[in-house]
Amino acid sequence: MITCIKVESITKQFNGRKVVDNLxxxxxxxxxxxxxxxxxxxxxxxxxxxxxxxxxxSGKATILGMNPLKQRKQIFEKVGVQLQASHYQNNIRVExxxxxxxxxxKAPVDYHQLLKKFKLEQFEKMPxxxxxxxxxxxxxxxxxxxxxPEIVFLDELTTGLDTAARREVWKTxxxxxxxxxxxxxxxxxxxxxxxxCDRICLxxxxxxxxxxxxxxxxxxxxxxxLEEAYLWFMGEEII
Amino acid sequence: xxxxxxxYWIEQKLGFRCCDGIIFGVAMPVGILVLIAIxxxxxxxxxxxxxxxxxxxxxxxxxxxxxxxFMGLPLTIADYRDxxxxxxxxxxxxxxxxxxxxxLVCNSVTAILSAISVTAVAVIGLGYQMKGSVLVFIGxxxxxxxxxxxIGMMLAxxxxxxxxxxxxxxxxxxPMLFLSGATxxxxxxxxxxxxxxxxxxxxxxxxxxxxxxxxxxxxSLMGRVILLLSITVIxxxxxxxxxxWE
Numbered sequence: 001m002i003t004c005i006k007v008e009s010i011t012k013q014f015n016g017r018k019v020v021d022n023l024x025x026x027x028x029x030x031x032x033x034x035x036x037x038x039x040x041x042x043x044x045x046x047x048x049x050x051x052x053x054x055x056x057x058s059g060k061a062t063i064l065g066m067n068p069l070k071q072r073k074q075i076f077e078k079v080g081v082q083l084q085a086s087h088y089q090n091n092i093r094v095e096x097x098x099x100x101x102x103x104x105x106k107a108p109v110d111y112h113q114l115l116k117k118f119k120l121e122q123f124e125k126m127p128x129x130x131x132x133x134x135x136x137x138x139x140x141x142x143x144x145x146x147x148x149p150e151i152v153f154l155d156e157l158t159t160g161l162d163t164a165a166r167r168e169v170w171k172t173x174x175x176x177x178x179x180x181x182x183x184x185x186x187x188x189x190x191x192x193x194x195x196x197c198d199r200i201c202l203x204x205x206x207x208x209x210x211x212x213x214x215x216x217x218x219x220x221x222x223x224x225x226l227e228e229a230y231l232w233f234m235g236e237e238i239i
Numbered sequence: 240x241x242x243x244x245x246x247y248w249i250e251q252k253l254g255f256r257c258c259d260g261i262i263f264g265v266a267m268p269v270g271i272l273v274l275i276a277i278x279x280x281x282x283x284x285x286x287x288x289x290x291x292x293x294x295x296x297x298x299x300x301x302x303x304x305x306x307x308x309f310m311g312l313p314l315t316i317a318d319y320r321d322x323x324x325x326x327x328x329x330x331x332x333x334x335x336x337x338x339x340x341x342x343l344v345c346n347s348v349t350a351i352l353s354a355i356s357v358t359a360v361a362v363i364g365l366g367y368q369m370k371g372s373v374l375v376f377i378g379x380x381x382x383x384x385x386x387x388x389x390i391g392m393m394l395a396x397x398x399x400x401x402x403x404x405x406x407x408x409x410x411x412x413x414p415m416l417f418l419s420g421a422t423x424x425x426x427x428x429x430x431x432x433x434x435x436x437x438x439x440x441x442x443x444x445x446x447x448x449x450x451x452x453x454x455x456x457x458x459s460l461m462g463r464v465i466l467l468l469s470i471t472v473i474x475x476x477x478x479x480x481x482x483x484w485e
Contacts (some may be wrong), residue, residue, distance in 0.1 A: 051330055073332045081330040087322035091256045096249050103245040104333040153330075 004151055004182045005050065009085035010059035010204075012042075012049050017104040019045045022059070032173070032183040034197035036190075036230065042184040042206035045086050047155050050184075051081060064150065077106060080144030084155040084186075088128045092140060096123045098146070105147045114142045118172055130173075134165025141172055145181075152176070154185040158192060170195055188229040204232050209233050247341040251348060255403075259310050260349045265356050268302035271295070271422055272357055274366045289453050293370075294424055296361045297449040301383060301421045301423030303353020305441060307346035308387035309394070309412040312348045315342050316395035317404035335484060343388065350384055379451040383444030386467040389474035390440060396478040415441045440470050 008138045012020040019042045021032035025088050027033040048054045050061040051073075052068030061068065066075050087143055088097050098111035115121045118138045123131060137157055148185035149237060154173075158166045166189075173196055175181060187193060193200050194214050201211040210217055214226055231237075254260055272295055279291040319325050319338065328335035330391035361367035369376060394411065416422055418432070419441040428436060436442050447463045449455075 002416060009315055053326065053329055072329070077328070081327070083323055083330070086327060087324070089250075089253050089319070089324065090321070091253055092249075096252065100246055100249045101331075103249075103333040104241040104328075104337075106332070133471045147331075 003027070003031050004135050005033075005061070005063050005184060007046075007050060007061045008059050010046070010049055010056040012045055012054060013057055019206050020042065020056075023203065023206065023208055025201050025208065025211055027182065027184055030177075030182055031148075032177050032185065032196050033201040034193045035184070035186045035187065035203065036193055036200050037203040038188060038234065043188075043203065044155055045206075047153055047184070047186060048083075051153065067213075068136060072117075073151070073232075078150045080147055080149035080152040080155060082140045082144045082152070082154045084159075084215040088157045090129075092128050093124070094120065094126055094128055097128060097139070097143065101143045101146045107148065108146050109148045111142065111146055114145055116141055122217050129155055132165070133161050134168055135198065137161060137169050137173060138164070141169070142174075145176075149181065149185065151182040154183065155199070156186055156188070158187065158189065166192070190225075190230050204234055222238060243337060243340065246337060247299050247344050250341040251345045253400075254311075254345045254349065254378065260306065260346075261352075264303040265347050266305035267351045268299040268353060269356050269360050271302075272299045272360060273361045273364070275299075275424070277439075291424060291426075292361070292365060293453060294420075294426060294449065296357065296367055296369075296374075296423065297452040298420045299422070300354050300357045300380065300448065301419070301441060302416065303350040303357070303443050304380075304384050304387050304444070305412065305415050305419075305421055306353070307350045307386075308391035309408055309415060311349060312342065312388060312391040313398065313408050314393075314401075315346075315394040317401050318396060320399075320483070321401050323485065329484065343392075344390075346388070347384065348463075354380060369452050371450075371452050372429055375449065375476055379444070379447045382464065383441070385446060386444065386471040386474075387441060389471045390476065392478040393474040393481075396480075396482040397462040399483060415439055416453060418442070420445050426433050440467070443467060 003026045007023060008026050009022050010020055011018060011022050023046060035046060045054065050063065051055050052072060055069065058114050063079060065077050066101070082085055088127060098115070102108045102111055103109050112121065118141065120135060120138060120142065124137065128136065128139065131217050144154065158169050161169065170192065173183060197214065199211065199213050200217065202209040210220065218224065218226055218229045221232045223229045275295040278291050282291050285288070316339065325335050325338060328338050394404070394407055398407050416434040419439045420436065425436065426435065443463050443466055445468065447460065450460065
C-alpha cells in the first residue's frame with residue numbers, strides 16, 4: 001500500500017483558537033479519502049495546511065513524499081486542486097480559463113478531451129458565468145485534471161448543488177477513481193461519502209474523532225447508516 | 240516565456256472585453272483633447288509661451304496612465320484576491336507573480352494604447368508638433384507610468400477588500416484626474432489650487448512631460464526625476480512588504 005499523502009500531528013491556531021488539533025492520517029494511492037465534519041470543523045484549514053497554503057504551527061504534511069512548503073513546483077505538476085468557493089475572472093469563457101490553466105503546466109493534457117469527457121464541450125465558447133452550478137463544478141474538476149494529476153484535492157465540491165447535479169458530479173468522480181486517480185475530498189454530505197469514499201475521517205473542532213471505511217464506522221456506532229453514525233460520533237442528538 | 244505570454248494574452252482579452260479601460264483610458268482623453276482643441280486650441284495658456292493644445296497633449300497623455308494605475312490595476316488585483324484567483328496560483332507550479340505580472344503588462348498596454356491614440360489624434364487630426372525631443376518625452380512618459388503603477392500596486396497591497404479598494408482608488412483617481420492638470424488645464428487653476436495640486440505625484444509627472452514635450456529648459460528636471468524615482472522605489476517596497484494573497 002503506497003502512501004500518497006501523509007499528515008503527521010498537524011496543529012494550526014488562529015488567534016489562540018485551535019482550528020486543526022494534532023491531526024494525523026494517511027491517504028493511500030488510488031483511494032478516495034473523505035474528510036468529514038460540520039461547517040467550521042477545520043476541513044478547509046486542514047486541506048490548505050496540507051497543500052502548504054497555510055503553515056502548520058506544529059506537525060507536518062507530505063504529498064508524494066515531498067514537503068509542499070519547499071517543493072511546491074514539483075508537487076503541483078502532479079497534483080490538481082479545487083479550492084472551496086473559488087471563482088473565475090469576469091467575462092472569462094470556458095476555453096479561456098482552460099487555456100490559462102493549461103499554460104501553467106509543463107506537461108498538461110489536452111483540455112478538449114477533458115471537456116468532452118465531462119460533457120462540457122458544447123460550452124467551450126460560453127462565459128463561465130453562464131454555466132449552471134453543476135456545470136461549473138464539473139468545470140472546476142476539469143481544471144484540476146489539466147495537469148494529469150496523480151492526486152486531486154476537492155474542497156466541498158458539491159456544496160450548493162441540487163441532487164441531480166450532485167449525482168452527475170459524483171459520476172465523474174467515480175470515473176476518475178476507476179482510472180486510478182487518488183482523490184482527497186472534504187464534504188459534509190454523508191450520502192456523498194457513502195457513495196464515493198473508500199475511507200473517511202471524521203473531525204470535530206479540528207480533532208480526529210474516528211477514521212476507517214464507511215462500514216467500519218457504522219459498525220462502531222449503535223446505528224445502521226452513516227448519517228446517524230456520524231451524528232452519534234459528533235455527539236449530536238439523533239431525532 | 241511562451242506560457243507567460245499565453246496567460247498575458249488571455250488577461251488582455253478579458254481587459255478589452257470589459258470596456259472600462261478603453262473608455263476611461265483611451266476614449267476619454269482623446270475626446271477631451273478634441274474638445275480643448277476646438278474651444279481653445281490656438282490660445283496661449285497662462286502666458287507661458289505655449290498653446291492650450293500643446294499643454295493639453297502632454298497632460299491628456301497622462302489620463303491613460305491615471306486610469307490604469309489607479310483604477311485598472313488595483314481593482315483587478317483586489318477582485319482576483321477576492322475570487323481566490325491569486326491563491327489558486329499557489330497550488331500550481333507557477334508563481335502567483337505570473338498573474339500579477341500579466342495584469343501589470345495588460346494595464347501598461349492599455350496606457351500605451353492611450354498614449355498612441357492621443358498622439359495620433361493630436362498629430363494627424365489637430366496638427367500638433369512636438370517642440371522638444373521625442374525620445375526625452377518618451378523617457379518622461381515611461382518614468383511617469385512606472386511611478387504611477389507603483390502607487391497602484393501599493394494601493395492594491397494596502398487595501399484588503401474590494402470595498403476598501405473601490406473607495407481608496409476613487410479617492411486617489413478623481414483628485415489626480417481633475418487636479419493634476421490631466422484633464423482640466425493646470426494653467427486655469429488659481430495659484431492656491433496650483434500649490435495644492437503640485438503635491439500630487441501625477442502633477443509632477445505631467446509637469447515633467449510638459450517640459451519635455453515643449454523643449455523648455457528643464458531647471459527642475461532632475462528634482463522631478465528623483466522625486467518620481469523615489470516614489471517608485473518607496474511604493475514598490477511598501478507594496479511587496481505588505482502584499483497579501485488572500
